[in-house]
Amino acid sequence: MNAGFIGIGRYTPEKIVTNADLEKVMDTSDEWIRTRTGIEERRIADDSIDTSDMAFFAAEKALIDSGISADELDMILVATVTPDQPFPSIACMLQEKLGATKAAAMDISAACAGFMYGVVTAKQFIETGAYKNVLVIGVEKLSKVTDWNDRNTAVLFGDGAGAAVIGPVSEGRGILSFELGADGTGGKHLYQDEYIIMNGREVFKFAVRQMGESSLNVLEKAGLSKEDVDFLIPHQANIRIMEASRERLDLPVEKMSKTVHKYGNTSAASIPISLVEEVEAGKIKDDDLIVMVGFGGGLTWGAIALRWGR
Ligand code: UT7
Numbered sequence: 001m002n003a004g005f006i007g008i009g010r011y012t013p014e015k016i017v018t019n020a021d022l023e024k025v026m027d028t029s030d031e032w033i034r035t036r037t038g039i040e041e042r043r044i045a046d047d048s049i050d051t052s053d054m055a056f057f058a059a060e061k062a063l064i065d066s067g068i069s070a071d072e073l074d075m076i077l078v079a080t081v082t083p084d085q086p087f088p089s090i091a092c093m094l095q096e097k098l099g100a101t102k103a104a105a106m107d108i109s110a111a112c113a114g115f116m117y118g119v120v121t122a123k124q125f126i127e128t129g130a131y132k133n134v135l136v137i138g139v140e141k142l143s144k145v146t147d148w149n150d151r152n153t154a155v156l157f158g159d160g161a162g163a164a165v166i167g168p169v170s171e172g173r174g175i176l177s178f179e180l181g182a183d184g185t186g187g188k189h190l191y192q193d194e195y196i197i198m199n200g201r202e203v204f205k206f207a208v209r210q211m212g213e214s215s216l217n218v219l220e221k222a223g224l225s226k227e228d229v230d231f232l233i234p235h236q237a238n239i240r241i242m243e244a245s246r247e248r249l250d251l252p253v254e255k256m257s258k259t260v261h262k263y264g265n266t267s268a269a270s271i272p273i274s275l276v277e278e279v280e281a282g283k284i285k286d287d288d289l290i291v292m293v294g295f296g297g298g299l300t301w302g303a304i305a306l307r308w309g310r
Helices: 019-026 030-037 049-065 090-098 111-129 183-191 202-222 239-248 268-279
Strands: 001-011 016-018 041-043 077-079 102-110 136-142 159-169 173-182 190-192 194-198 232-236 288-297 300-307
Touching: 001 049, 001 111, 001 268, 001 300, 016 019, 016 232, 019 030, 019 239, 030 173, 030 239, 041 159, 049 090, 049 136, 049 159, 077 090, 077 111, 090 102, 090 136, 102 159, 111 136, 111 173, 111 268, 111 288, 136 268, 159 268, 159 288, 183 190, 183 202, 202 288, 202 300, 232 239, 232 268, 268 288
Parallel strands: 001 173, 077 102, 077 136, 232 288
Antiparallel strands: 001 159, 016 041, 136 159, 173 300, 190 194, 288 300
């Protein structure tokens, strides 16, 4: 039995903060942010919307898209490093809000690679036959852990949520291979004290290396090569990192998802938000071979090769 994506949904807050807005409150420039990161604007959730709310909005859409009801969910996995509170988990809060009465529920902490960790975990339960439908969400309200006086980090991040119902799909489709990894020795380069603290250059070097390697590894594990790839969905951290991954796969510009200019780095939410946007734009079609790849604090990384379609 193959596990694949049977429904997807996203939520991004209404409020847009542009680079020009940031120029007014810190020593930065639109030119610096665009050329160093590719970011033009980001969404910031207002005080009335916390992480669990964004997760709920995205989850509702994914459920509608999947055609299954909440009481058919066997498990809820929420990847986030910005939960409303340490516990109960966002997953448990959603279990109640959605009415997913028979679902097991837990959060996953793997920073920007969290959605990949969630999808791969869901795959294991489905392919062993233990569970049928698993709701996986990547969600962050990074604005609440951003130091708005630190221009090194404040210009990078945004808020949002992306969700997917993972379930059995027809033969030949679904998640063909995966890679997950971690290197705790690099934890010091990106962590949260009160706010996010980052050694940008170190994370950059790690990301460029790991995104390319993991993408090639999942292709090899699936018995495929880079010529087979129809679309790449990289974690949307920085256009320069994303471009390096694209070049490693020899893909043309139009075969890589780019939403970083609109949303900034939304951590665990960036891959599923991008997936929803590309499917809605008609850029991903049934039987396309998709590579998704992410990296983040921990350090962590994860990638999948996926044959799109139910
Ligand atoms: O999801 C994972 C999370 N993290 C990442 O993916 C981050 C990975 N790293 C990066 O994306 C890049 O390293 C950054 C975008 C964070 C920085 O780009 P960079 O090309 O590595 O710049 P840099 O750190 O070498 O800094 C260059 C200069 C510095 O000035 P000096 O020391 O050369 O005078 C910074 O102080 O740019 C300065 N700078 C800024 N200037 C204007 C740093 N932030 C800003 C800013 N506006 N916002």
